[in-house]
Amino acid sequence: MSKSLQIHEESKKYTPGGVHTSIRNVDPFLVFTKGEGAYVYDADGKKYIDYQAAFGPFILGHNYPYVNNKVIEAIGRTDLYGVGCTDLEVELARKICTHVPSSEQVLFCNSGSEATYHAIRLSRAVTGRNKLIKFQGCYHGWHDYVARNMLSDWDMIGKRDPGSAGMMEEAIDNTLVCTFNDLEDVERTLRENKEQVAALIVEPIPHNIGCILPEPGFLQGLRDLCTQYGALLIFDEVITGFRHHIGGFQKVAGVTPDLTTMGKAMANGFPIAAVAGKREYMKRFNTEKGGDVWFAGTYNGHAVGTAASIATLEMMENEPVHEHIFRLGEKMRSGLRDIHDRLGVEAVVAGFGSVWTTYFMNFMPKNYTDLKQNNAELYVAYRRKLIEKGIFKMPMNIKRNHVSYSHTDEDIDTTLTITEAVLKELLQK
Ligand code: PMP
Numbered sequence: 001m002s003k004s005l006q007i008h009e010e011s012k013k014y015t016p017g018g019v020h021t022s023i024r025n026v027d028p029f030l031v032f033t034k035g036e037g038a039y040v041y042d043a044d045g046k047k048y049i050d051y052q053a054a055f056g057p058f059i060l061g062h063n064y065p066y067v068n069n070k071v072i073e074a075i076g077r078t079d080l081y082g083v084g085c086t087d088l089e090v091e092l093a094r095k096i097c098t099h100v101p102s103s104e105q106v107l108f109c110n111s112g113s114e115a116t117y118h119a120i121r122l123s124r125a126v127t128g129r130n131k132l133i134k135f136q137g138c139y140h141g142w143h144d145y146v147a148r149n150m151l152s153d154w155d156m157i158g159k160r161d162p163g164s165a166g167m168m169e170e171a172i173d174n175t176l177v178c179t180f181n182d183l184e185d186v187e188r189t190l191r192e193n194k195e196q197v198a199a200l201i202v203e204p205i206p207h208n209i210g211c212i213l214p215e216p217g218f219l220q221g222l223r224d225l226c227t228q229y230g231a232l233l234i235f236d237e238v239i240t241g242f243r244h245h246i247g248g249f250q251k252v253a254g255v256t257p258d259l260t261t262m263g264k265a266m267a268n269g270f271p272i273a274a275v276a277g278k279r280e281y282m283k284r285f286n287t288e289k290g291g292d293v294w295f296a297g298t299y300n301g302h303a304v305g306t307a308a309s310i311a312t313l314e315m316m317e318n319e320p321v322h323e324h325i326f327r328l329g330e331k332m333r334s335g336l337r338d339i340h341d342r343l344g345v346e347a348v349v350a351g352f353g354s355v356w357t358t359y360f361m362n363f364m365p366k367n368y369t370d371l372k373q374n375n376a377e378l379y380v381a382y383r384r385k386l387i388e389k390g391i392f393k394m395p396m397n398i399k400r401n402h403v404s405y406s407h408t409d410e411d412i413d414t415t416l417t418i419t420e421a422v423l424k425e426l427l428q429k
Contacts, residue, residue, distance in 0.1 A: 003043035004031040022142075026395055028387060035062030037406035040392055048392035049411050051401035056207070056239045059265040059325070059354070060315055061406025067268045067311040074307030080299065088306035095313050096276060099247045102235070102260045103276035107285060108301045112238035113141025115261035115273040116201065118285075118295060120145045122259065123199035123232040125293045126281050131193055133200040133231070135180040137368030139208035140201055140236050140261075144171035150208070151398065154372050180206055180367040181214065183221040190229040199259075200226055201234040204249040208239075209368055210357030210398050211350040219255040232258040232281070238273070242266050243325075243402070244353045246316045268312040272305025321405045325354035328403045328412055332356055335416040343423055346375075354403045358382075371398060378426065385422045391415055 008029050011018030017025040034041040038061055040050045078086060096106045109115055120132055132145060136157055140146035147163035162172050178185045190197055204219055206212045226233040235257040240249035242265040250256055258281060263273035285295040315321055333349045333356050340347045347360050359365060360375035376397045383395045393401055
């Protein structure tokens with residue numbers, strides 16, 4: 001039995017499934033003991049080139065010295081106080097408000113789920129309305145407002161599909177589900193629920209189903225419809241934020257939402273998240289005297305997360321981080337397309353910047369329903385074989401890949417060579 005499996009057996013005694021978040025309990029089960037730059041090492045000492053990036057935070061790479069050193073320096077002198085604020089919080093807030101167009105003001109919390117929860121609650125307070133619109137396939141965290149119609153079974157598309165037992169029935173029913181890239185569907189939903197929709201929340205690129213790009217005009221169309229129907233537009237930039245531009249994907253798209261949620265790449269793997277938006281809305285939070293929307297958290301603004309985030313943003317400000325990851329992302333996408341052409345593989349490579357997904361289907365998907373065409377069996381087998389050969393990705397259907405500032409041209413070349421061999425093996429060419 002591998003060391004990973006031995007440790008998993010021990011873990012299962014104390015923790016349900018032996019893991020601390022849903023979908024970590026996958027086969028092959030790996031226990032990681034070291035992460036360094038672009039590489040991770042399992043308990044048996046095997047090295048992998050990592051493209052999972054812990055679901056996205058690692059934009060610079062694992063254990064990135066510049067970030068780690070800044071964190072160590074910060075916690076050598078400061079930590080958490082419970083009242084007032086720290087110098088680190090102010091510095092980070094200033095940076096975010098400088099870079100992210102919709103961020104006139106910002107508040108820190110600890111996870112993306114907290115950030116989306118706060119943004120949605122604020123939108124209800126601002127509008128006096130109850131309903132929320134989300135898109136089929138998008139993920140915005142684990143709480144009741146949003147945990148429906150995520151990676152639904154195909155026969156549950158268009159139906160009431162709560163993501164968990166124990167959810168509040170009213171929350172499920174007050175969250176309406178639309179089809180991504182379908183403005184008519186959004187328009188109809190807003191019309192049929194006139195003066196009832198508090199907010200529309202969207203991943204500007206739905207990375208939780210790989211990499212579905214918004215069609216030209218789609219995000220602007222959402223902006224216009226939200227303004228027309230008096231609903232707040234929330235960009236959930238927990239994945240896209242900082243990864244695609246230091247100002248978020250909103251900066252790339254030229255569309256400014258009312259509220260933005262951020263996390264992941266914000267602090268290169270350290271726990272911190274943010275909700276930001278227009279001052280006229282943000283002032284409703286009761287961190288300000290007279291505000292009536294509860295916002296709290298014992299660990300909000302902890303020195304570890306704030307110092308890590310300042311360091312991560314400094315790297316983006318001062319080093320060619322995006323230039324590097326975008327170039328390697330494109331190198332990977334075009335290399336994969338060449339392999340598919342050479343081997344005659346029915347596949348499309350979707351992507352933006354440092355992110356890509358290979359879908360085994362013959363057209364570029366525009367929404368979750370299109371992904372029915374993805375050959376899931378091949379997709380999972382492919383990822384599993386890649387893991388065997390030292391390329392780490394989640395061995396699950398419809399998951400994206402990320403490159404970091406630590407990946408090199410050589411890593412991409414190695415990955416492409418291994419990928420070609422794996423595809424040949426799977427397709428027996
Ligand atoms: N929003 C998006 C777009 C996400 O991808 C995620 C996490 N995958 C979340 C929110 C929730 O973030 P967290 O896991 O930090 O609660």
